[in-house]
Amino acid sequence: MDVNRENYDSSSINREEEDFDIKRGPWTIDEDLLLVNYIATHGEGRWSSLARSAGLKRTGKSCRLRWLNYLRPDVRRGNITLEEQLTILQLHSQWGNRWSKIAQHLPGRTDNEIKNYWRTRVQKHAKQLGCEVNSKLFRDTMKYLWMPRLMERIRSTTSCNTSTSTTITNHVNDNLVNITPRQGSHVSSSRSTNSSSAQVDPSYTSENSSTAVSFDEHQLSPVSDMQEESAVPLQLENNVNINTETSTAYVGYPDCLTSPTGYSYFNQNGLEFEQNNMWLGNEDFWENLWNVENMLFSK
Template structure:
């Protein structure tokens, strides 16, 4: 579409409605109310006929999008919360760019919003790390730094009686979210919150992160990212303890654990869709986070 047409809110073609100009661009209040009124009577679906019958010079697609992303009741707007961020990271790690699927797990959030969040916040970080968002380096940083940080911060928030008076003390959280641990069938390999802060980090890793990871809104307002140690116990069965790996690939060792070795052994691929890491992103964790968002 040419910029002029968009600017004036009309398309030059009439593909869907015979001879009628199709309006584009931002929705007006009148259009919103027309659409909302129509849907309140006839319900969702049949978007093309909805557009026609409601007297909107819009495509069905446009109406559907407007309804789902804006007009629909219970649409949640505003900042993505920490818990939502955590859930997004987890679910994206599991499902990749399946935005609508991810959105289904975040009540009130739209796929568009989550997609925008990912692109603006997360991909920005990948860019600053000078790596691809699907690269191993970035996945590792996300899994071993940001997600633990988020969990820590959420735990801290949960401690605050002002914040969440009812549920989820940190211990409860930590007992539910076995983020960085290996096969936790027994449930014993869970994060100990005592491990969370004050982590000794290998110089290469910490230098790298301090230098490269810039503050990431809620996620990254940390100067010394905690990482590493809480994997050490549970990841021993990663077997490859600090081997001198192929130096061309990105890896690090900390507390005797070679993350790359672990990665190779354990991880699915971010954005890889079906290659799931069930031990890491298990249903229980996701369910729990969802409950927190309700």
């Protein structure tokens, strides 16, 4: 990246950054080895002096970033799992763009990675729905559709592994609405084709991830926590009764999706819904919603 030094605010220039011999851009394997070997021998210490001592022509900042985001042995790489996606959505609804704080609840994931996930996946979907990522419409879509859907997907993909899914399942059971197949929906094709494609990172186990633990540790009830934060009345809780026999046809779609104002959007026939609601009267929105959901949960 070309750096225009004339744009620098001279008051904020660090001494190390005044060195025009500083190297920037992608790290080489040799640089990585230098940094890893130095830290293995001496520990992290002060980054600016570490960079010099290790023989790296990099800023301390750059070394720190490279170590924390890439070289650290406990950095977890690969796709964001369903559990992690759910955690990110939950915590972002609570804290906003506090990436570092969110990352603390996703061991092995970096704030940078979570930030990138949010920008490349979630913000993109908001755009495709034609709404702002911070809009009430999009937040409600996440709360009332995607997060229950994610929880159900997690439950279904971990049902063969009870030890892994115990905690999550408990929360799903505590928070999801009735789940029965909904008939007559115009969106069935796109959903049904994708319903079996949920993936779980093979590296994810109850041992190496504390995502599920974090629910307990921090009393994060996926829906109820948001309810506390949100001013809108939420009707999801206490309608607890997951029907595992009937949840397979449309894996996890609530037959009765409750709106922020407390009205049902669908009945069993998928026909009855609240009038004059912001979610309604926009067929494009619904069409986009299902398309977006496919993309959100695929990968």
